[in-house]
Amino acid sequence: MKRSHQRWWLIFAACVVGALATLAWISVLVLDLEREQDRARAERAHATALGDAMWTMDSWFGAHLSREATRPFFEYRAFYAQEQSYTRLLNRIEQGEVLVPSPLLSERFDFIELHFQLEVDGSWSSPTVPIGSQRDLIEANAEAADVYVPWRAKLAELSAAVDPAGLRDALESAEAELEELVGEPRDAYGGRGTGEGKLAQSRAQSTLKEQVAYRKFGKNWSSEAPTIDVGPLVPIWLEVGGEPRLAFVRRVHSSGGAAARSGEVVQGFLCYWRRLSTLLLRHAADVAPGATLEPIAKSEAPSEGRERLATIPAYLDAPPPPVAPRTGMSAARLTLAVSWIAALLALSAVGVTLRASIAYGEKRSRFASAVTHELRTPLTTFRMYSEMLASDMVRDEDTRREYLQTLQEESNRLAHLVENVLTYARLEDERRALRCASVSADEMFARLLPTLRPRCAEAGFDLVSQTEDANGATLVTDVEAVGQILFNLVDNACKYGQSPVGKRVELGAEVHDGRLLIRVRDHGAGIADKYRNTIFGAFDRGDRDPADDQPGVGLGLALARGLARDLGGELVLEHSSGAGACFRLELPVEEQSPGLHAAGSTS
Secondary structure, three states: OOHHHHHHHHHHHHHHHHHHHHHHHHHHHHHHHHHHHHHHHHHHHHHHHHHHHHHHHHHHHHHHHHHHHOOOHHHHOOEEEOOOEEOOOOOEEOOOOOEEEOHHHOOOOOOEEEEEEEOOOOOEEEOOEOOHHHHHHHHOOHHHHHHHHHHHHHHHHHHHHOOHHHHHHHHHHHHHHHHHHHOOOEOOOOOEOHHHHHHHHHHHHHHHHHHHHHHHOOOOOOOOOOEEEEOOOEEEEEEEOOEEEEEEEEEEEEEOOOHHHOEEEEEEEEEOHHHHHHHHHHHOOOOOOOOEEEEOOOOOOOOOOOEEOOOOOEEEEOOOOOOOOOOOOOHHHHHHHHHHHHHHHHHHHHHHHHHHHHHHHHHHHHHHHHHHHHHHHHHHHHHHHHHHHHOOOOOOHHHHHHHHHHHHHHHHHHHHHHHHHHHHHHHHOOOOOOOOEEEEHHHHHHHHHHHHHHHHHHOOOEEEEEOHHHOOOEEEEOHHHHHHHHHHHHHHHHHHOOOOOOOEEEEEEEEEOOEEEEEEEOOOOOOOHHHOOHHHOOOOOOOOOOOOOOOOOOOHHHHHHHHHHHOOOEEEEEEEEOOEEEEEEEEEOOEOOOOOOOOOOOO
């Protein structure tokens, strides 16, 4: 390969590497971006699922929490006074004479462990743990006595584990945190204006009921009624029994009336945290499978990126689902696939074009060398003989006749070369106009054989023709084009068909399957298999050097095949071996006589 060709191939290779590397880099970026989009989409879906789970849990627990938040404060006593009551005869009974048991004595809860109240003096009480005569009344019912025994133990455990001052401090911190979340100012007793709108009605009712309850216990409130203010119900975590326990507490403040009853109590309830978390997660199992609830410690700072429940100081932790790999062809991948295919096709086209250009350049170089070599000998002969004849240096008549015959042969050779080049140029430009006419096979061979025999005789070959099997066939063809094809085939046979067996060129013809098959065979060295297809290319002489001793420019077979195809036929190398080469020209037959039979293919 020439250095200039190597340089072009190196430049092309560098461009290919650069283009493919750039496209690969873009592909990696696009696929990474697609994966990021999938990950972001999965995270959004996960966040949406967590939001739905939290909304479901908060909605379910909020209904229970709302009921506890609106529970009247006097229900935290085992018995409280009926506000108004009458006998069967509709006589009014004095207030405080009729006591009503708290609903908490009979209600059962799935997740509430104990309702409790921290009194003003720091003592603990529970509506489910009555004392004194009220306890005697409860225990008189043998069926229900055992129910209240665990509550007494839980109240004792709570009072032993929780410091009253610590509970009030935790309540103060929880109210402050709630104030930050809601953004509303607290009043002097921890209540909130619009934020506690749901409790307004229960507070208004609580004042009168508290007065009735106090009257029941012998307090004289005739001169002045107390003012009762119920604070919000807030969650706090308590250490009870060596493990964190969730409690919801509120402050109840009374002022005015009997000074002995003025002050602040803390009411609330203790939860079974494991049972409550199980119930909460069960309501969100469909949208957040595998989720867990993690308590938020009092000293723990808010965590970024973690979802907190609105009703409970706990984080909802759910493992994000793995990003499912894409199946099928996405828009980005389709675009990349099309881009890769287009780039590879473009680079292949450029490579093929470059190779064809280099090959064409090489063929032109060989053609120029062959034409130069082909023209040098006849031009030298023309110049020398013409000078000798013009100078009257040849006086012998026989010699003059020999020189003139040589000049005629060289002129015919040059004319054949020029005609081949011009014909090939017209074929390439699709400018050749065929002059087709109906002609019989025997008439066509009668016109062509006289032009072929002199070429064989000039090279010292015998032309053996066997065309009788084609007699009677009629073709619509251009006889001159067929003659040019056969002349090129015979000319090649004379050039390359030298053999010690004998200088003979065989021309045979037969009709087979509606086509006229014309075979031209020599007995030379043949053509190597690797050149079976390349020899039909323009300016290609197979394994022969352009400057060898046999004249030719490598256009004969390319021109012959082009003419054959223009005539509706084909030219092929039927076989080639050490016994010679055989070319077969196929031409369509218009008609044949009834007596003409198709012969088998013979060598």
